[in-house]
Amino acid sequence: MDQQTLAERLAVLVKSYDVRGASPQELDTDVARAVGAAFAVETGAAADPAGGGGGAVVVGHDMRVTSPQIAEALAEGITSTGADVVSIGLASTDMLYFASGEWDLPGIMVTASHNPSGDNGLKLCRAGARPIGRDTGLSAIADRAVAGVAPTGSAGAVTERDALTAYAQRVTELVGVEQGGATRRRLKVVVDAANGMGGLIAPAVLARLDVEVHGLYLELDGTFPNHPANPLDPANLVDLQAAVREQGADVGLAFDGDADRCFVVDERGELVSPSAVTAMIAARELRKHPGETVLHNVITSRAVREVIVESGGTPVRTPVGHSLIKAEMARTGAVFGGEHSGHYYFRDFFLADSGMLAALHVLAAMTASDDPLSEIVAEFERYPSSGELNSRVADAAAVTARVAAAYADQEQDRLDGLTVTAADWWFNLRSSQTEPLLRLNVEADDEETMVSVRDAVLTLIHQEESP
Incomplete structure (x- = not known):
């Protein structure tokens, strides 16, 4: 791939805090190979051109169709710099962070999280799971990838290492819920993995607890044959909610594609905010x-x-x-x-x-x-809210400006998007960093006020421009 094409691809793929896009149309093995080499140099894992030995990078991937090839290409790019690769294979994103932190290695996770099956992406971190975003190394990695990294005389090696066992032990120890602990009851838990990486980690972790587990869609399948792996969309919780009610379960857990997010359903089948x-x-x-x-x-x-x-x-x-x-x-x-x-x-x-x-x-x-x-969570759910409402608009900045002008007499801040705050309600309107969407969240002291503010803002968002 020539430099111009690579630069054009990365301009589309690099987001505020990860790399994400259609695969293989935008993110293919050539892009991954170039990013892998640049990442090794940026994180100090690459061998010193003067002859110093290289370090290592841990690489994991999810179950998406293109993920194994992307991970392999990343490894080729990394090892071309003289750095070694520690492959943990199929993993959740938090498993990758665990491996990076536990082994003090920089890491790359191949995943597009909750995005549709045709997408893929990269989440990157420095040693110790320290984050890499656009302003903390990601832009520099993209620039270095476009410029090209010359291979060293001696390539690094790829080794495989299990991280799941140690990960499962660590997370249960941190919360103190391993078998044998003091409990008042044995829970019945329904897990909906949406054919994502929750199907790998949830059985391994929950096997360490004294709980009864009923699984939904635990089979790893990057085509998501049952429903999208995005539990933020209420439509993707319907099967879990029904299963909780049918099983008489105590709780339901829904994971997204790379299993770094979890949504909770109570014993009634209702979403816990x-x-x-x-x-x-x-x-x-x-x-x-x-x-x-x-x-x-x-x-x-x-x-x-x-x-x-x-x-x-x-x-x-x-x-x-x-x-x-x-x-x-x-x-x-x-x-x-x-x-x-x-x-x-x-x-x-x-x-x-x-x-x-x-x-x-x-x-x-x-x-x-x-x-x-x-009843446990009742004390924490105090205010009616709209949930996140997504709108596709032609010009997010113009729409946001229109909404801000309409509420000019209220307190506003721009910490992230537009937040407008009144005595008995607030709303936030922000652009997605990973999808072409404008996201609205509204909360108020009572349902009637929340609905009124929600509908008023949505009307402004979808207002047609004057000819």
């Missing part, structure tokens, strides 16, 4: 670590901030995005961070996000109580 999960985990972590800082992003419920303060912690509001939040966790020393999109970050897990750790916190809270999950 990710903000409520964030508040619950924040309260649990602050009991262990009194007075610490907890992060929450711009679209989490006001209840999250309230619970953090009530629990004696210090809340810090952040933009959306995993590399941004990890950097802020490192800066503030936060013990935990939560996003309304179902990402949960833990200081004790290399500051990385883990859907499985969040799920284990929910299970631990349940086994320590006689109450059903709906």
Whole structure:
């Protein structure tokens, strides 16, 4: 592939905090090979041209159709610089972060997370699972890939290493839920893996607990034959909700494609708001670590901030995005961070996000109580919300400006997109970093106000431009 074509491809693929796009149309083996070599140089894993020995890079991949070829091409690019590759094979993204943190190696995860089956992508981190985003190395890697990296005289080696066993042990130990622990009851848990990587990690982790597991779509299949691996869309939770009710289960867990996000369904088959999960985990972590800082992003419920303060912690509001939040966790020393999109970050897990750790916190809270999950989380679900509403628009900046002008008399901030706040409601309008969408979240003190604000903003968003 020539430099111009590679530059054009990367201009499309490089997002704020990962690489993502159609595969193989945009992300193919040539792009992966160039990025692999550039990544090895950027992270210091490449051998010194003067003759110094190289380091190593850990590589994992999900179950998407093109993922094995992309991972192999990455390895070719990395080893061409004299660096070694430690391949963990099929993995969830939080497994890759665990391996990077535990082995102190930079890492690349091949995944497009919850995107459609025709997409693929790369999530990158430095040694210790430290994040790489556009402004913290990703742009430099893209520039270096386009410029080209000359191969060294001696290529590195590729070795395979199991990370799943140690990962499963670590996450259960962190929450203290392994078999033999004190519990009030044995839970019945339904897991919907959506044919994604949850089908690999959930059975391995939950086998360490005294729980009864019923699996949905655990078979790894990157074509997603049953439903898309995006639990943020309510349509993709329908099967899990029905199974929870039919099985008389205590809880349902839904994972996205790379299993770094987890959504929770209570015993009634009702979705537990990710903000409520964030508040619950924040309260649990602050009991262990009194007075610490907890992060929450711009679209989490006001209840999250309230619970953090009530629990004696210090809340810090952040933009959306995993590399941004990890950097802020490192800066503030936060013990935990939560996003309304179902990402949960833990200081004790290399500051990385883990859907499985969040799920284990929910299970631990349940086994320590006689109450059903709906009652346990009731104290954390305080305000009616719209959920995330996505709109496709021709000009996101123009639409956002129109909405801002309409609410010019209200408090506004631009920490991430547009947040407008009144005494009894707030909304956030922001552009997706991975899809051509404008995302709206609304919350209010009561349902009537929430619906009124939601409908008014949506009308502004979809207002036709004057000819």
